[in-house]
Structures are given as structure tokens and as C-alpha cells.
Amino acid sequence: MERKLTCIICPLGCELTVQTEGKNVVDVKGNTCPRGKVYAENECTNPQRTITSTVRCSDGGLVSVKTDKPIPKEKMLECMAVINETVAELPISIGDVIVDDVFGSKIVATQNKA
Amino acid sequence: MRDLVIIGGGPAGMSAAIAAYENGITDVLILERDENLGGILQQCIHNGFGLHKFGEELTGPEYAWRYEEKVRALGIECKLNTMVLDVSNDKVITATNAQDGIFQIQAKAVILAMGCRERSKGALNIAGSRPAGIYSAGTAQKFVNMKGYLPGKNVVILGSGDIGLIMARRMTLEGAKVHAVCELMPYSGGLARNIEQCLNDFNIPLKLSHTIVKIHGKDRVEGVTIAKVDERRKPIAESEEYIPCDTILFSVGLIPENELSKSAKVDLSAITNGAVVDQDRQTSVEGIFSCGNVLHVHDLVDYVSEEAEIAGKAAVEYINGNKDKNILIPIKTDGKVRYTVPQTITKEKDVAVYFRVSDIYKNVKVNVSDGNEVLFSKKRVKVAPGEMESVTLKKEVFAKAKELYFSLEEM
Ligand code: SF4
Numbered sequence: 058m059e060r061k062l063t064c065i066i067c068p069l070g071c072e073l074t075v076q077t078e079g080k081n082v083v084d085v086k087g088n089t090c091p092r093g094k095v096y097a098e099n100e101c102t103n104p105q106r107t108i109t110s111t112v113r114c115s116d117g118g119l120v121s122v123k124t125d126k127p128i129p130k131e132k133m134l135e136c137m138a139v140i141n142e143t144v145a146e147l148p149i150s151i152g153d154v155i156v157d158d159v160f161g162s163k164i165v166a167t168q169n170k171a
Numbered sequence: 172m173r174d175l176v177i178i179g180g181g182p183a184g185m186s187a188a189i190a191a192y193e194n195g196i197t198d199v200l201i202l203e204r205d206e207n208l209g210g211i212l213q214q215c216i217h218n219g220f221g222l223h224k225f226g227e228e229l230t231g232p233e234y235a236w237r238y239e240e241k242v243r244a245l246g247i248e249c250k251l252n253t254m255v256l257d258v259s260n261d262k263v264i265t266a267t268n269a270q271d272g273i274f275q276i277q278a279k280a281v282i283l284a285m286g287c288r289e290r291s292k293g294a295l296n297i298a299g300s301r302p303a304g305i306y307s308a309g310t311a312q313k314f315v316n317m318k319g320y321l322p323g324k325n326v327v328i329l330g331s332g333d334i335g336l337i338m339a340r341r342m343t344l345e346g347a348k349v350h351a352v353c354e355l356m357p358y359s360g361g362l363a364r365n366i367e368q369c370l371n372d373f374n375i376p377l378k379l380s381h382t383i384v385k386i387h388g389k390d391r392v393e394g395v396t397i398a399k400v401d402e403r404r405k406p407i408a409e410s411e412e413y414i415p416c417d418t419i420l421f422s423v424g425l426i427p428e429n430e431l432s433k434s435a436k437v438d439l440s441a442i443t444n445g446a447v448v449d450q451d452r453q454t455s456v457e458g459i460f461s462c463g464n465v466l467h468v469h470d471l472v473d474y475v476s477e478e479a480e481i482a483g484k485a486a487v488e489y490i491n492g493n494k495d496k497n498i499l500i501p502i503k504t505d506g507k508v509r510y511t512v513p514q515t516i517t518k519e520k521d522v523a524v525y526f527r528v529s530d531i532y533k534n535v536k537v538n539v540s541d542g543n544e545v546l547f548s549k550k551r552v553k554v555a556p557g558e559m560e561s562v563t564l565k566k567e568v569f570a571k572a573k574e575l576y577f578s579l580e581e582m
Contacts, residue, residue, distance in 0.1 A: 063367040067222050068471055068558075070363030106368065109217045109230055110344065111316055119319045121216035121232050130372065137344050151236055167216065168232040 064093040104130040124162040132160045174198035179284035181210020183463025185238035186476040190483025201249040209235035223473035258435040280458045280486040287425040287464035299386035308334040308422035323418025328352045331359035335422025340369035353381040360557040425468045442510040443467040449517040451485030505578035525561045528554045536580040541572035
């Protein structure tokens with residue numbers, strides 16, 4: 058089967074043409090760099106996304122966060138539910154782990170908050 | 172008297188300050204109107220920044236922090252919560268804040284790094300009253316990411332610029348339903364990756380060649396009528412469709428914020444809405460430089476930082492007395508190439524020229540000529556208005572030219 062994808066790994070956004078046989082990727086065309094091929098293979102077998110959002114802090118403010126690794130794409134909304142019920146204790150430094158394990162990834166702060 | 176005053180503490184201002192400091196001018200002052208450094212990056216909590224500059228994907232606040240950390244480590248002075256009221260053509264800056272009241276600073280060199288703002292929807296003529304629930308995408312971004320407040324539950328977005336696309340995903344993740352993104356043009360102005368990961372991932376329809384023709388509701392938005400547009404971008408009545416919604420976001424482009432450049436009597440370009448500059452990002456006023464989104468709207472912050480480094484280094488050269496402009500080569504364009512930055516070359520050194528095109532073109536040659544002869548040419552499979560392009564010209568290439576002419580040749 059042929060599948061068209063847009064590589065999201067970098068701002069170039071290459072248009073990829075992927076040939077699949079069953080679950081296996083047999084050919085990738087259109088990628089400018091090797092990362093595009095890896096992206097196409099993952100996207101066809103186990104699509105993943107990084108989540109960025111905000112977590113409520115103990116003072117009522119917000120701190121911006123991200124998953125330190127991409128999580129399975131179909132878990133995005135469940136990941137958001139975890140993020141939205143979390144309250145983070147201040148102070149927070151960039152890189153601090155806010156939630157330990159969400160679908161194999163950590164939620165980490167992307168901002169400093171005194 | 173200060174050596175260098177930088178107006179704006181966003182990515183451009185910070186990067187320019189660091190470059191100047193590291194090249195030997197340590198008397199640098201950053202004036203920032205917000206209470207924090209970082210500019211617009213503070214509210215851009217999504218990732219995708221820094222791949223070019225740092226080889227990794229950072230969120231906006233992380234990218235800003237890389238620079239803020241350095242500004243702090245170098246001890247570069249920053250006045251926050253400080254509003255610059257005026258910059259004169261002889262480099263006197265008038266500013267105000269709560270501690271100092273109104274004050275003036277004479278600078279040897281000034282770097283303008285005020286950034287850009289969103290085009291206002293007022294510029295668009297849409298029928299209907301102006302009920303609550305209409306926001307620019309950037310305002311909605313500030314509400315959601317900095318205040319934790321979701322502006323609405325059912326959303327229609329007009330304009331497919333990157334902020335609009337990013338907000339479509341952000342509001343969806345926070346529980347809103349985005350019914351459509353309407354784009355007047357037959358193509359999106361946003362990055363392809365954002366269409367994929369912000370719209371397609373969530374099955375949000377991108378309606379190209381569509382616009383909002385009417386806003387319904389008196390106190391609060393109740394819905395919109397959208398319609399397809401013809402080649403002259405006029406709505407086609409038979410294609411009208413009603414979408415119930417409580418919120419409309421506008422993402423119809425960014426515009427450099429150049430009030431202060433005007434007060435300094437800097438020549439502005441009618442195309443970029445930013446200053447006309449040479450390869451050093453020096454404006455028509457000697458010793459006043461401009462960089463980042465106040466100069467022309469960039470799609471990647473990495474290029475903002477790079478451009479600001481050029482301005483920072485050049486300001487140092489200027490302060491140190493290297494003021495000679497040995498040549499003057501204006502750069503002209505054919506319209507398919509909409510503009511270039513810089514617009515003039517005043518020194519005989521290799522130069523990277525950034526440019527944008529006015530439409531989507533496939534299989535083209537970018538030609539640089541002196542009016543008679545093509546001096547340099549580069550093939551591109553596809554160029555699009557949303558993606559800034561660049562070519563690097565060796566000084567030997569333009570040494571004898573009186574002017575340079577950038578054009579696209581379809582193959
Ligand atoms: S294939 Fe490589 S160059 Fe193309 S978008 Fe993906 S990462 Fe970027």
C-alpha cells in the first residue's frame with residue numbers, strides 16, 4: 058500500500074511517499090535526510106507525539122511542561138488528563154520532573170518558576 | 172552616554188546583546204517593556220524551536236532561557252517593565268518605568284528589536300456586530316498558556332498562519348472543539364509540519380479558499396457563515412455554510428512593530444513593513460540597527476537569533492569606528508521574489524541574502540543578476556510564501572555589479 062505523509066521532524070516538512078506491506082514499511086521516498094525515513098517507519102507502525110502543555114502550580118499560576126519523549130499518538134488526550142489533574146509544588150526549575158511516568162515518558166518543566 | 176542600547180528583550184534583543192558583548196562591547200543595556208525577558212517565546216510553549224541553532228527541539232520558554240541564562244551570566248544590564256517612548260535620529264532614547272520615571276539615554280549605537288504584532292481583524296471587513304468571543308490567535312494563546320483560561324468550547328479559526336494552527340491543536344488538547352480552519356488563499360501560510368501535527372492529527376478540516384462572511388450573535392458569538400471564494404477572492408454566495416460556534420480566532424498574519432523606527436526616521440520598506448537595511452542590518456540612519464521580527468517577519472526563531480548576531484557584531488564594529496561603507500549596491504526584485512533582506516550591500520564581504528516569494532512556485536531557478544548577466548543561480552524544487560529562502564553570495568560574485576536583481580525563472 059502507498060501512504061503519503063508529511064515529515065514533522067523539522068520545519069522543512071518533506072512530503073514522504075511510503076510503501077507498506079502489511080505492517081512493514083518497505084520503501085520511503087521524498088525524505089531529505091535519514092530522520093525522515095525513521096519518522097515514516099514509526100508513523101506507520103507506532104505513531105508518536107510530544108505533548109506540550111501547562112501544569113497548575115501550588116500558587117495558582119502555571120508552569121509550561123512537555124513530555125521528555127514522544128508518547129503514543131492515541132494516548133495524547135489521556136496524557137492531557139494526567140497533566141490537568143497535576144498540581145506542581147514551587148519552586149520549579151527548567152527540566153524538573155513534574156510527573157514520573159506517563160506512557161513511558163516523564164512530564165518535565167520547560168520554565169523556571171520561583 | 173551608553174555604548175549600545177537594545178530595544179526589546181525577546182530572542183532578537185538577547186541574541187544581539189550577547190553577540191555585542193562577546194565581540195568586545197560590554198556597556199550594553201537592554202530595555203524591555205514586559206516584566207520578563209523572552210518576548211513572545213514565553214507564551215509559545217509548544218516545541219519546534221532550536222533545531223537549527225542547537226540541534227535539538229526546544230519549547231519557546233526553553234529556547235528563550237538558553238539566551239536569558241547567558242545574558243545573566245555575562246551580567247548584561249536589563250531594565251524590565253520599561254517602555255521606550257521615543258528614539259531620536261541622533262540616538263537619544265526616551266523611556267519610562269516606575270523606578271526611574273521618565274529618563275533619557277544617549278547611545279553610541281541602537282539596535283531595534285521590538286518584534287511584531289498580529290494584524291488586527293479590524294482590517295477585515297466581515298458583516299455582523301462584534302460580540303464577545305472574537306480573539307486574535309496570539310491573544311488566545313496568552314489566555315490559555317499564561318493565564319490558564321480557555322476562551323471557548325467551539326471554535327472556528329480564520330487564517331492558517333502558524334499561530335492559528337498551533338492554537339487549533341492547543342485548544343483541542345484542552346477540550347475545545349475546533350470545527351474548521353478557513354484560509355482565504357488556495358494554500359496555507361503555515362508550515363507543512365504544523366498542518367500535519369496540529370490539524371490532521373485531530374481531523375480538523377483546513378478549508379482553503381474559504382473565508383468567514385458573517386459573524387452571528389449579539390452578546391456572544393453564536394456562529395459564523397463561511398463561504399468559498401473565487402480566484403479574485405470574492406465569496407461565492409451558493410457555497411455559504413453555517414457553523415455554530417462560540418469563539419472565533421483570527422490568525423491573519425504578523426506585522427513588524429515599527430513605531431519607534433518611525434520616530435527615529437528610519438527608512439521603511441512598504442513590502443516588509445520593516446526598516447530598509449544593509450548586510451549589517453544597519454538602517455538608513457547611521458548607528459541604528461534593526462533585527463528580528465521588527466525587521467521582517469521570520470518563520471523560525473533560529474533565524475531571528477542569527478540575524479540579531481549579525482546586528483550585534485556590526486554594532487560593535489560601528490562603535491569601534493569602522494564606519495566605512497565602500498560600495499552601495501541596491502538589491503531589486505522581480506515581484507515573484509517579493510523582497511530581500513538586506514536590501515542593500517555596502518561592504519565587500521560575503522553576504523547571505525534572505526528572501527520571500529509571492530506565490531507557490533515549483534521547479535524554479537533563483538537567479539541573481541547585475542541587470543545583464545546572471546551572476547548566481549540556485550535550483551529549488553518548491554518555494555512558498557510561508558517559507559523564507561536564502562542564498563549566500565561570495566564577494567567575488569557581486570564585486571563589479573552596480574545593482575543586483577533577484578528573480579525566479581520557471582523551468
Ligand atoms: S526528512 Fe529530514 S529534512 Fe525532511 S522534514 Fe524530515 S527531518 Fe526535515
